[in-house]
Amino acid sequence: MSKEKTPTDPAAHAERVRSIALSRSAAAQSSLAASWARSMRTYGLEPDARKVEARLGQAELRERRDALGRILATSAPVMDRLHASLGLAGCSVFLSDTKGVVVDHRTPDGDEEAFRAAGLYEGWVWSEAVQGTNGIGTCIAEERAVTIFRDQHFKDSNTVMSCMGAPVFDEHGSLAAVLDVSSCREDLTQPFATLIAQTVMDAARQIEADHFQTAFANRRIIRGDGDGQRGTVLLAVDGDDLVVGATRMARHVYGLTEEAFQSPRPAGDVFGDSEHRGVGLDSAERRELKRAIARANGNMTAVAQMLGISRATLYRRMDRHGLTRG
Incomplete structure (x- = not known):
């Protein structure tokens, strides 16, 4: 990384921000200008x-911190791993709630003073309403990953930092927290910041x-189409x-609204393969017979006991559905 970096001129920065923020055309064309x-x-x-x-x-x-509950506990080992891999590069890891309050952090010893001076530390508020455009607050406002x-x-007081924030959604698909990695070092380049943002x-x-998975x-737990690619x-x-239950991206992929969980639908219907599997009592009975046979490893006596029917009844129902006795 190049260590040469021209310091941001406060007056020039303020003039540029005001000019773009007050331009309606700029705000319509750029998400950064819209945040400004x-x-x-x-x-x-x-x-x-x-x-x-x-x-x-x-x-x-x-x-x-108490209000975040399970999210706070679940994020701790992930934050530890991020800090272990990015701490030597001068990056700190932060977790904020949806109000922009930093509730947990991992900061390298050599960079702690710089982050304290910048006000990016536990207990500080980094919402857009307080700090303007930044990696945590803008992520909350737009509910998407951002790099500032x-x-x-x-x-201009925040231009000493580069911040990469990503949203964390809860089991109901609602924004629960923001995970942020920030650096106060001048030698951080934009290409490297892009790599950090993906991480x-x-x-x-x-x-x-x-x-x-903890909530359910x-x-x-079933992984749906595109898991890990789009979310x-x-x-x-x-x-x-x-x-x-479904994650935010699963709700989007399969068109699930909150009403879908008040009157739950069969997984086959959600995945759109009901027409291939068949519907109705006959299809349901055939599936249950096959499941019982698989669980009992083909032991028909065990299958009959499992289903609470006699072996003769079991065989009649298997014959009816075209299931072999082998």
Whole structure:
């Protein structure tokens, strides 16, 4: 990486941000410009305003951490792995709630002072409403992964950092947290930041998948089409083969609304293969017979006991459905 970096001129940065933020055409063409416009027009912020300390007390921070519950516990080992792989490059790992409050972090010893000076630390608030465009707040506002590289930040006081944030969604498909990796080092290049951003997205998906499986620990978890490519595509299925849960991306892929879980549908219907498997009582009975035979490893006496019928009845029903006795 090149270590030569021209410092951001505060006056020039503020002028550029104001010009673009107040241009309606720019906001329509660029998501970054749209975030700058929100920062000025919606939240009334100024890019060159003096830095305001926005930090929660310990009691309120504990409440925020408690509210995250399982997500906080699930994210810890993933954050540890991220810190182990990126810490030597001067990167810190942060987890925030949906209000932009940093509730957990991993920071290299040599970079802790720089992050404290920047105000990116546990208990600090990094919503767009407080800090303007940044990796955590803009990720929350847009519910998508974002990279805010140095002078792409709204406030000139935040241009010392590069921030890569990714959303973490809960088992209901709602935004639950933001995983962020940030660096205060001047030698971080944009290509390297892009690689880090992909790593952060993968880590956020891992947290989401781990959390979903924990939330539905007593259900069967099925991976859907495109899992890991476009996002975490997981579905939870109960003992009656009904889909009782789905991740945000699975809901999008299979067109599942919240109403779909109030009146659960069979997995075959959700996956769109019911016409191949057949529907109705006969098809259901045939499937249950095949499952029982498989579970009993072909032992017909055990199959009959499992189904609570006699062997003669079992054979009649097998013959009816064209199932061999071998």
